[in-house]
Amino acid sequence: MSTGESGQRSAQPTIWEVEDKQVTVEGLDAAGRPDPAYAEALGLLNAPLGRRALALVIDYCLWLLLQLPLWLGAMPLVFKLAAGEISQYGFMNHPSFVFSVVMASLTVALSLVLGVVQLVLHSVRGFTIGKAATGIRTVNARTLAKPGLGAILLRLLIVGAAGLVPLVGQAGFLASPLFDDRRRQGWHDKATGVWLVDVRLGLQPYDEKRMRVARKMVKAEPAPQRSALPSLATPLNPGTQPTYRPGSRISAGVLGVARPSREHTIVEPPELPPTQAGPSEPKPVVEGYVPPGPLATPAPGTAAQPPSTPEASAPPPAATQPATAATQHVVATGPVAAAQPQRIPPHPPLPPPTGCALRLDTGELISLATPVVLGRNPDPQGHPGARAVPVADDSRSLSKTHLLVRPVAGGLEITDCHSTNGSGLVRDGVEYGVTPGVPVRVVLGDTVRLGDRTAVVIPA
Known part of the structure; x- marks a missing residue:
């Protein structure tokens, strides 16, 4: 392989180059903490405490329902063994022993399936069966997106560990949302960074389209004012201070104007006259044009002469094009009441x-x-x-x-x-x-x- 080929190959980017993309999280204050005012502006509402308690009761009752095969099919035989009515040999050889094992296995299997389903739904879609029935969703308090499997597992472990203190432990954690007036977050919610929101009366955070529109409406801010700059155009009145009128650009760099927010007033487009159907063209430069300004009034009986130029002193050529109304100077044959400046005629349609x-x-x-x-x-x-x-x-x-x-x-x-x-x-x-x-x-x-x-x- 030649040296030139090796240099060309080294100049080409490799497939291992990965662009580093930084994800910008909206709705954070200067300290990087979630701002409740931003969530309120989007339309997210706190989940009511009554419905939160009802969702917990529904999930707990569903779990209890799956324990019925164990309690009705297997526990009676266990109670006989515990009461001494049968021996261990009689327990193993009891006619209902196989039935009891099957019912106990059914409870374990159903409980395991329910736990996995509830855990996946809660971490990915933000709801359990009870929360879905009561119109509640769990989101990440910082990103307002799905909470994630780690946060839901940690939240479950914290509530389970609180049960080591009988009654008082779990009761304190479940009642802790009463002490938060802003977002109704419990101690286990704040420890895992999650937030429970109401989707019946507020915005659905898992509706990507509505969340995108809501974020755009909240994020829209007035464009910063540019500092005044001197104009390079010749003013109509040299004695007045010219004003600078800058052009606008949108974020893509195309000449135009940025898209207004929903709060701005939108007006109807003006009607175009028939002469403006096509693009505007620059006006032609007319030969012999006299700029606007005061003209000297000629004496009575004399004619107003055009300004003296070297070309004017020379006789005109014999063959010339016929003069038009736009290129001829007006010659006064009598007293002039008021001199009017000449203007460029409008261009044809x-x-x-x-x-x-x-x-x-x-x-x-x-x-x-x-x-x-x-x-x-x-x-x-x-x-x-x-x-x-x-x-x-x-x-x-x-x-x-x-x-x-x-x-x-x-x-x-x-x-x-x-x-x-x-x-x-x-x-x-x-x-x-x-x-x-x-x-x-x-x-x-x-x-x-x-x-x-x-x-x-x-x-x-």
Whole structure:
């Protein structure tokens, strides 16, 4: 193997390089402890003490129910042996001995299965059979996610160890939530870092979609104000202090504006006149344009002459193009009442675009020769002539059928299909809400928001 080949191979990254990703936990205070105010803002509520006690009773009664085969089928023979009615030889050769062993084994097996099921459900889904019946879930107090197997096992061991002190031990632990007014956490809950929440009246913490939306609403904060900077543009009035109007950027770096939070007022998009159907173009520079300003009033009977220039002193060429109204100077033939500055004539109306397309924030292009339905798994039924275009979305902010896009004269027409996270239109740095079921026209240069995704309207 040559030296050049070995150098190229060493420059290539190996498969053992793993990117170090740090998980950011939201809702912690400066000391890294869980902030109850953040959980309250999300909509999580403390589990009522009455329902917590009822859930414990249900789980305990279910365990007692599985002990019936042992007590009814095996314990009577054990009691006879303990009372001396039969000897050990008679106990082993008793006609009901096999039946007693089977019933005792059944109780042990069922109790073991129940314990494993309860432990797995509690650590992964946050509920036992009793908690599920009473609408209670257990979460990690710090991350508001599943508590984990280790925390649930430790919590069970702490309550079991408290039983070494008869009555007082377990009773004290079970009554300890009464001493916590903020989150109703018992001593065993605080020791293992878990929290019991109410899912009947509050938010379901194991509903990933609702938790994601709630976190976004709570996390949304106003954008920090930028410091005033001098403008490089020429002011209309040199005597006034110019103001700086910076452009906005979203987190992805695309020119536009950040998505507003739910607390902001959403206005309807303005209607575009027919002359604004296409993208704006720079105004042409007119030859002979005189900047705005006061003009000298000529004396009566004299004509107003244009400013003297070297080119003006030379005679004009014989063959020239005919002068237009925009390039001719106005010559006064009499007294002028008030001199008016000349202005650039407006540009002609822009022709409608021949076609539009959508460029997603990932760079993917979607042609729009025919109507399309966008979403994670869109269903074109109910939209005649439309084709389904699935859009990959790992954050699941898009609905299955999210947005209908139709090509129209001068741009596109978007209609929100009653999506969960809604749609929006960003135009000139302002985002407008799109009412579900109401079509809204968009033009070249506009940005369409679908959930957390964005798409820019570009020429086809």
